[in-house]
Amino acid sequence: MRSGEKFGATHIADILRGSKAKKVLENEHEKLSTYGIGLEFSKDQWMQISKMLLRQDYISKGEFGGLKLEKPALAVLDGTENVFGTMDRSKTSLEGEAVVRTSSEIENEYDEALFDILRLKRKELADEQDIPPYAVFPDTTLVEMAYFYPQSKESLEPLYGVGSVKKEKYGDTFVGVIKNYAAEHGKEEKKKSIAKQIKRKTGGQKFEIIGEAFNAGQSIELLAEEHGVKDMTILKHLKDFLDDGNKLRLEGLLEASELSLRQRDQVMKSFDKKNPLMLRPVYDDLDKKIGYDELRVMQLYYLAKEKQ
CATH class of the missing domain: 1.10.10.1390 (ATP-dependent DNA helicase RecQ)
Structure with a gap:
């Protein structure tokens, strides 16, 4: 929406990931408030998301391939509706490593009370910046925060959706909320392990x-x-x-x-x-x-x- 609905998924992904691609700079899209807010997802994952949104009619393609928001997307942008779908989470922006996927155990046993508190904090931060709540952190990240109770910015790193930029931008705020909650309710931090990324094959046909x-x-x-x-x-x-x-x-x-x-x-x-x-x-x-x-x-x- 902020890019004028004239550009395709690849360009939008470049904006969200803070790319310095020629097309981004020529259109001065590095000045947009959404520039670089999507580093927790790889470009590949943003392409997956765009296809998922197309299939669910949240967005559509215009005459020249530009992505356009449809009416159902407005509820997503203001945080009153969630989008559900499947996406390969095997790679995140954590350099050289891949965060282990969120397990069903985490999704079934996270602290719902803390999750609700974190969502309120996310909404507050999003409103201050005039961005949708998911642009701060997606729900999956908040779920993991409400399961692992990270007590430092470093402990945020292995969590799904936390890249270096967002860790520095929002880490202290969310860690502060979690530490206060953990102290009040007697919760201890859990450590999340990380797995090495699959190495790309370079030989062969x-x-x-x-x-x-x-x-x-x-x-x-x-x-x-x-x-x-x-x-x-x-x-x-x-x-x-x-x-x-x-x-x-x-x-x-x-x-x-x-x-x-x-x-x-x-x-x-x-x-x-x-x-x-x-x-x-x-x-x-x-x-x-x-x-x-x-x-x-x-x-x-x-x-x-x-x-x-």
Whole structure:
């Protein structure tokens, strides 16, 4: 919204992550209040989020590909509604390491009273800066705070969604709230372990490198950007990787699709009826309403699912 709803997901992700990309600087988007507030998510994760928001109709694409807010998004921005979905949390901005994913134990046993207090503090900080509450910290971060009771800024580092910028900007405030609560209720700090990030494969054929990177969590869109090719070229490499006897990360393939759940179901049923190796019969079966690019994504998903 602050960028004028003229720009696509990649540019928005660059703004949120404080990128000094030429396009960001040319449009003076480094001066926006939202510049650099999203460092707790990787660019890949922001791309995942944008696709999720598109599928749930919180945003839409304009005539030239710019992202536009839809009416349901307003409730999210003012903090009265949450967005639910799945996202690969295996990588965060903690340098050289990946924070272990929030476990079901944490999500089931966090201190709800402390969580509510932290949400109020988050809303207060967000209102002061005229930004949405999630831009301070997402709910998942507050859940982990309400489970681990971190007593210092350093203890915040392993928590989901806490990067170095937000640790310095908000760390003292949230740690202060937690310490007061812990002292009053006799709570002790718990330590969260961290796991080493998967190392990127550098040898082997190109389809192997791309397939391994994709399965490690990289999106098709970012792989295309990194290798300087089109998304469809990455899909071809992933197909070669699959044909070589490997499995593919199914959720990563779905993230590359902008079809609704109903449309996906229609495509899958059409592949069941037709030859899944041939796109033209499926294209015709769906009354030519779904383009070939989307069909290629779903075709790879269909074939990969058969190998699971």
